[in-house]
Amino acid sequence: MNKRSTILFIGLLTSVAFVRTSYGHGTVVPWAAADTVITDSQKTEDKVIDEVIKSPKPLEKDKIQYVSQVTKYGFRDLFKNYSYNPAMPYSSQVNPYAETYMQDYLQVHGKSLQQMKATAVPYFNLIDGILVKYGLPKELKYLAVIESDLKSNALSYMGARGPWQFMVYTAKDFGLQVDQEVDDRTDYFKSTNAAAKYLLSLYKNFNDWLLVIAAYNGGPQRVNAAIKKCGSRDFWKLQYYLPEESRNHVKKFIATHYIMETAATGETFNYQSQDGKTDSARSELSKEELVCSDSLVVSGRYSASIVASNIDMNAGEFNRYNPGFDEQMAVGKSFTMKLPGDKMTLFKDKKFIILNACVEQLINDTKLDAHPPSQKNALR
Numbered sequence: 001m002n003k004r005s006t007i008l009f010i011g012l013l014t015s016v017a018f019v020r021t022s023y024g025h026g027t028v029v030p031w032a033a034a035d036t037v038i039t040d041s042q043k044t045e046d047k048v049i050d051e052v053i054k055s056p057k058p059l060e061k062d063k064i065q066y067v068s069q070v071t072k073y074g075f076r077d078l079f080k081n082y083s084y085n086p087a088m089p090y091s092s093q094v095n096p097y098a099e100t101y102m103q104d105y106l107q108v109h110g111k112s113l114q115q116m117k118a119t120a121v122p123y124f125n126l127i128d129g130i131l132v133k134y135g136l137p138k139e140l141k142y143l144a145v146i147e148s149d150l151k152s153n154a155l156s157y158m159g160a161r162g163p164w165q166f167m168v169y170t171a172k173d174f175g176l177q178v179d180q181e182v183d184d185r186t187d188y189f190k191s192t193n194a195a196a197k198y199l200l201s202l203y204k205n206f207n208d209w210l211l212v213i214a215a216y217n218g219g220p221q222r223v224n225a226a227i228k229k230c231g232s233r234d235f236w237k238l239q240y241y242l243p244e245e246s247r248n249h250v251k252k253f254i255a256t257h258y259i260m261e262t263a264a265t266g267e268t269f270n271y272q273s274q275d276g277k278t279d280s281a282r283s284e285l286s287k288e289e290l291v292c293s294d295s296l297v298v299s300g301r302y303s304a305s306i307v308a309s310n311i312d313m314n315a316g317e318f319n320r321y322n323p324g325f326d327e328q329m330a331v332g333k334s335f336t337m338k339l340p341g342d343k344m345t346l347f348k349d350k351k352f353i354i355l356n357a358c359v360e361q362l363i364n365d366t367k368l369d370a371h372p373p374s375q376k377n378a379l380r
Contacts, residue, residue: 045070049204052134053197067135067200074209075137077235078254084139090262094254096316097236102255103323105248113259116145120260123150123163127192134196139257143213144195146252152186161185164195174198210235213253218246236315240305240361244330285321285338293321294344299334303358310354311339311346 048063049070058064076082080093091099127141147165148154155161159168162185168178174194176184184190202212205220211233215223222243230238239247285293304325308318319325321338328335339347347354 046204049200053200058133064133064135068132068137071136071200071203071209074203074207074212075139077208077210083137084257084261086261090258094258095236097319098254099316102251102258105251105255106259109252109255110259113145113256116149117260120145120150123188126188130189130192130196134200136196136199137209140199140209142253142256142260143199143216144192145256145260146249152188162191163188164191166191166194170198206233208233208235210250210253213250214242214246217249218243222246237305240303289321289340292341293338294341295336295338296344296347297334298337299332300329300355301358301362302329302335302355303361306358306361307347307354310350310357311343313339313343 048066051063052059052067073082075084078095078098080095084090085093123144124141127144128138131138131140144150144163148163150163152163153161154163154165156165160166161183162171164185166174166176166185171178171185171191171194174197176190176194178185184194199212199216202215202220203209206212206215206223211223211227214226214235223246226238226241227233229241232238235250239250302325304318304322305315307313308315318339321340322335325335325337337347
């Protein structure tokens with residue numbers, strides 16, 4: 001790279017750092033505000049990302065550094081400081097929405113994930129080395145865990161194969177050879193390079209890693225449909241506009257990241273065990289909150305996010321009062337819902353309006369599932 005190009009990229013890195021840090025955590029950055037608005041900054045990002053994806057050989061260090069500065073902000077809706085810091089307690093830096101979101105997955109898979117840690121190190125080292133070459137966050141290696149349990153020959157009932165569970169068409173799109181004699185999807189090195197390029201291409205469209213993970217499972221079309229219906233690119237706002245499988249894929253990723261990153265420190269999240277008992281680490285209601293709250297048995301297909309939005313309550317706070325709400329509703333069980341007195345009054349006044357909104361969302365999810373994206377656009 002010549003001197004002029006080097007100066008240009010240093011300037012770009014500085015401008016990216018300024019633009020990104022000028023918007024606080026949870027604030028929608030300009031290029032994510034509307035699909036129709038494309039800023040000069042985004043054009044530059046897209047151009048460099050395209051170069052990284054299409055280049056047959058490693059690019060200059062400055063360009064990779066630029067991409068890494070761009071992509072690290074994709075976790076702004078998961079971590080308060082955009083990325084995970086292993087030197088700090090996990091619960092002090094993760095988005096509060098994530099704590100209750102992943103509880104049920106931890107109940108079932110926490111122990112097996114802990115056991116996998118001992119055997120996963122060589123795979124993680126290989127994947128980390130490749131992700132860094134593309135300017136990608138190392139956290140993305142946990143996607144291979146939920147896709148295949150890190151098994152190179154894993155095969156899904158849909159035909160997705162390898163540690164990154166590529167479908168044939170997508171594998172070929174990103175340079176893998178798949179025919180009767182060779183299947184590069186099972187080659188760890190080649191498939192991880194292809195996965196890095198595919199993840200970058202998804203990030204170019206969504207600028208958010210939680211949305212990318214959902215798209216990796218269900219295809220970009222479904223995520224775009226959810227964005228359009230919800231009117232937001234914030235995963236926590238649009239999650240229930242996604243098919244359940246894609247929504248759960250994000251849950252699995254967050255839970256897997258937590259298990260793999262915190263086991264060494266001994267830190268544990270408190271979550272409700274399968275026998276219904278609650279661990280002490282879980283955020284419990286104070287005596288004052290209990291005294292000032294009302295309870296009501298509800299049944300039907302209520303959704304926590306829709307209930308919360310209709311009673312002017314933060315979704316994380318609603319889940320703190322009602323852990324496991326969505327899981328109980330999803331299997332048709334009744335639930336003793338607990339809310340602050342004023343919020344319960346609001347709920348009773350709008351009960352049937354809220355239920356209708358929840359049912360309409362469920363119907364929309366079902367319709368979307370009935371028209372899956374083309375095989376070329378989805379890995380599953």
